[in-house]
Amino acid sequence: MLIPFLALLAGAQAAPPPPAPPLPSDAIAADWRAIPDDEVMVVTLAGNRTVVIRLAPRFAPAHVANVRKLAQAHWWDGTSVYRVQENWVTQWGDETEKKVLPDTVTPSPAAEFDIPAFDAAQRLTRADAYSTGSGVTADGWPVATDGKAAWMPHCYGTVGVARDALPNTGSGSELFTPISGAARRLDRNYTIVGRIIEGMKYMSAMPRSDAAMGVYATAPERTGIVSVRLASEIPAAERPKFEYRSTDNARFAAYIKLREHPAPPTVGLGGIDICDLPLATRRVGAK
Amino acid sequence: MLIPFLALLAGAQAAPPPPAPPLPSDAIAADWRAIPDDEVMVVTLAGNRTVVIRLAPRFAPAHVANVRKLAQAHWWDGTSVYRVQENWVTQWGDETEKKVLPDTVTPSPAAEFDIPAFDAAQRLTRADAYSTGSGVTADGWPVATDGKAAWMPHCYGTVGVARDALPNTGSGSELFTPISGAARRLDRNYTIVGRIIEGMKYMSAMPRSDAAMGVYATAPERTGIVSVRLASEIPAAERPKFEYRSTDNARFAAYIKLREHPAPPTVGLGGIDICDLPLATRRVGAK
Numbered sequence: 001m002l003i004p005f006l007a008l009l010a011g012a013q014a015a016p017p018p019p020a021p022p023l024p025s026d027a028i029a030a031d032w033r034a035i036p037d038d039e040v041m042v043v044t045l046a047g048n049r050t051v052v053i054r055l056a057p058r059f060a061p062a063h064v065a066n067v068r069k070l071a072q073a074h075w076w077d078g079t080s081v082y083r084v085q086e087n088w089v090t091q092w093g094d095e096t097e098k099k100v101l102p103d104t105v106t107p108s109p110a111a112e113f114d115i116p117a118f119d120a121a122q123r124l125t126r127a128d129a130y131s132t133g134s135g136v137t138a139d140g141w142p143v144a145t146d147g148k149a150a151w152m153p154h155c156y157g158t159v160g161v162a163r164d165a166l167p168n169t170g171s172g173s174e175l176f177t178p179i180s181g182a183a184r185r186l187d188r189n190y191t192i193v194g195r196i197i198e199g200m201k202y203m204s205a206m207p208r209s210d211a212a213m214g215v216y217a218t219a220p221e222r223t224g225i226v227s228v229r230l231a232s233e234i235p236a237a238e239r240p241k242f243e244y245r246s247t248d249n250a251r252f253a254a255y256i257k258l259r260e261h262p263a264p265p266t267v268g269l270g271g272i273d274i275c276d277l278p279l280a281t282r283r284v285g286a287k
Numbered sequence: 288m289l290i291p292f293l294a295l296l297a298g299a300q301a302a303p304p305p306p307a308p309p310l311p312s313d314a315i316a317a318d319w320r321a322i323p324d325d326e327v328m329v330v331t332l333a334g335n336r337t338v339v340i341r342l343a344p345r346f347a348p349a350h351v352a353n354v355r356k357l358a359q360a361h362w363w364d365g366t367s368v369y370r371v372q373e374n375w376v377t378q379w380g381d382e383t384e385k386k387v388l389p390d391t392v393t394p395s396p397a398a399e400f401d402i403p404a405f406d407a408a409q410r411l412t413r414a415d416a417y418s419t420g421s422g423v424t425a426d427g428w429p430v431a432t433d434g435k436a437a438w439m440p441h442c443y444g445t446v447g448v449a450r451d452a453l454p455n456t457g458s459g460s461e462l463f464t465p466i467s468g469a470a471r472r473l474d475r476n477y478t479i480v481g482r483i484i485e486g487m488k489y490m491s492a493m494p495r496s497d498a499a500m501g502v503y504a505t506a507p508e509r510t511g512i513v514s515v516r517l518a519s520e521i522p523a524a525e526r527p528k529f530e531y532r533s534t535d536n537a538r539f540a541a542y543i544k545l546r547e548h549p550a551p552p553t554v555g556l557g558g559i560d561i562c563d564l565p566l567a568t569r570r571v572g573a574k
Contacts, residue, residue, distance in 0.1 A: 086487065086488040086491065086492075087443060087444070087487065087488075087491075113554070130417035130556075130558065130560060146556065146557065155468060155469075156374060156467040156468040156469060157374070166552065167552055178468065179467075179491070180443040180466075180467070180468060180491070181442060181443040181465065181467060181468025181469070181470070181560075181562050182442075182443060182468065182560060182562055182563040183468070183563075184556070184559070184560040184563055185546065185556075185559060185560070185563055187554075187556055188554040188556065189553055189554055200373065200374065201373040201374075201495040204373065204374075204466070204467070204491070204492075204495070205491075205492050205493065205494055205495055206492065207492055208488040208491070208492055259472065262472075265453065265454055266476055267400070267474075267475040267476055269417075269433065269471070269472075269474055269475065270433065271417070272471070272472060273417060273468075273469060273471040273472070275468050275469055276468075276469040276470075276471055276472055
């Protein structure tokens with residue numbers, strides 16, 4: 001570390017430099033909004049590894065309702081991460097696919113692929129399914145559009161509902177997350193219930209299986225799921241709190257514009273990959 | 288498995304069904320072309336894990352020339368994979384950044400970000416940097432374009448040249464590969480020398496470091512690099528052989544069209560993510 005020359009010369013404590021003025025792309029305090037406790041789901045894996053999912057009830061209400069009921073019933077406790085396929089997905093739930101669902105869970109809700117009645121006023125400024133102009137987000141979620149429909153894209157860390165060949169065959173009990181960068185072909189074909197906002201590093205770094213579909217061939221390969229809880233059901237004293245950076249403001253728009261048109265010598269592409277949108281979340285308080 | 292009813296009834300061995308006629312999207316034998324031995328680079332990691340890189344001399348001749356010289360000098364032997372940053376990259380080479388380069392290596396070649404004189408006749412049919420129409424490939428490589436320039440995109444498994452802040456500061460001795468799906472902002476800013484065609488599962492599943500930039504804080508975290516060799520320098524009897532599926536033919540175009548417009552009930556987006564192009568390679572013969 002360099003010591004300011006004049007301070008050294010005077011032997012005096014230098015006054016701290018004045019804080020840099022905020023940039024147009026900096027968040028202000030009000031941009032950070034609480035994620036409701038019942039939209040935060042805490043997955044505890046063997047080895048005390050915590051994975052936190054932000055649920056998306058606005059985008060997939062029926063499936064998120066199921067997911068909440070499964071968590072409330074402690075249905076996932078004792079299940080496992082049973083599939084890790086290279087360049088594809090990590091998947092978890094009941095590896096036997098035979099565990100009975102709680103009565104409260106709808107076995108096969110209608111698919112929720114597109115965003116129903118997505119408001120064009122929510123600044124879908126660019127009809128491009130793959131890259132984004134400023135503002136193609138909603139409440140901190142990425143939104144893809146072809147100008148006619150709108151949907152959530154399958155990005156790294158997205159949480160999707162596994163299903164059989166036919167569209168309306170997933171309850172939400174078996175979930176997956178893409179662990180590479182090539183899952184967009186699932187868009188509009190699989191229901192998305194949320195995204196991982198903490199602990200993705202555990203899901204992404206699990207050993208890949210060479211067995212068919214990446215399903216672990218033996219039990220010891222699986223990672224046990226100790227528990228899955230909605231934050232709203234965790235005692236208040238231990239309840240984790242999360243916030244997201246809101247995207248419906250000038251600061252975020254300036255941030256995206258900067259990414260689209262970065263300062264030289266960095267070259268921009270005029271847009272950014274919709275899966276590279278800087279959608280920030282943060283844990284409030286100590287872990 | 289269901290047994291054909293008539294065969295069961297007759298107690299006879301059913302004749303095997305005739306082979307299905309080829310689809311327009313199926314490769315024919317001639318579509319598989321040899322990757323030249325001096326474009327195949329074999330990285331052997333500790334634990335006998337093999338990672339194979341296809342080099343891209345056509346796209347980055349100066350940097351690939353360096354990479355070949357480093358391999359020929361056995362320069363990487365005894366170096367390591369020293370950086371694994373979640374949702375970003377795995378990086379390898381000399382973690383001290385002090386190992387002297389061979390005399391034959393140019394320390395800082397001019398950046399090779401764009402594809403020089405890329406021939407418009409090579410079927411750049413769609414001016415979209417993020418998704419692709421049929422045929423935006425060359426020799427089995429993905430090519431992105433904005434209608435004016437053309438370049439290789441940073442996809443999962445792409446091999447890029449690490450550098451300092453200024454563009455012309457990478458020799459090719461330190462290499463990285465994106466391990467998530469959000470590296471496109473590196474496009475036109477980093478030189479690409481190839482892509483991983485075998486063993487990506489080893490690079491992608493390494494434990495992430497929480498230290499700054501994902502650089503492992505301690506030596507035991509690193510994965511040792513036993514050797515790096517061009518296939519052309521491996522004795523013929525042990526030399527691995529690879530082929531790629533060529534992309535300049537009607538079969539591949541039909542394959543892409545099928546991905547863009549899949550059969551119902553699957554919904555297509557009218558394009559596919561350029562990083563999801565099905566660019567196949569295969570090892571010829573036993574491993």
